Amino acid sequence: MAQKPEIQYVGQFYIHGSEAKELAKKTEKKQAKTQLPQHRFERTRKVHVDPLAIGSILTAAVLMVAIVMGTLQLQTAWQELETARQYVYELQDTHRTLTTEYRRSFDLEEVRSAALALGMIPAEEAQVMKITVTVPEAEPERTWTDDMVWFLEGLFA
DSSP: OOOOOOOOHHHHHOOTTOSOOOOOOOOOOOOOSSOOOOOOOOOOOOOOOOHHHHHHHHHHHHHHHHHHHHHHHHHHHHHHHHHHHHHHHHHHHHHHHHHHHHHHHSOHHHHHHHHHHTTOOOGGGSOOOOOOOOOOOOOOOOOHHHHHHHHHHHHHO
16 A cells, blocks of 8 residues: 655745734823713613513412412311301200200109000010011013113024
8 A cells, every 4th residue: 555645734834933923012091190070871771571470470479369368268267167166065065954854854663654554565575476578589670782682582593
């Protein structure tokens, strides 16, 4: 395989000292000893409003109001529940008192003697008969598929 010739373009055209020199720094302007007051311009501020951000803030505010209203309603519901519980406790106490008064108002011996006088007998003296009841099986109901099978068997028989 033949060897490629060596490329020497850079060294061939380069002359030492031909590079661009750094430009000399400009001389600074001399300032006058007295300075005039500089007029300062009022800068106007531009505020960019993002509609998505405004919408998000409004949504957050609406949700916060909804949460506060829900909390107030929940607190009211808890108060009503506590009032209802107190009422139930009072009713249960009244029920116990009235039941006790009712049971004390009649004499069980007096009721027993009245029942015997009317012809009732004690449960221990009653004759006991056992009766066995058998429930007949219900006939199976014909379904649509049963009717279709019956029809097809009759058709192809």
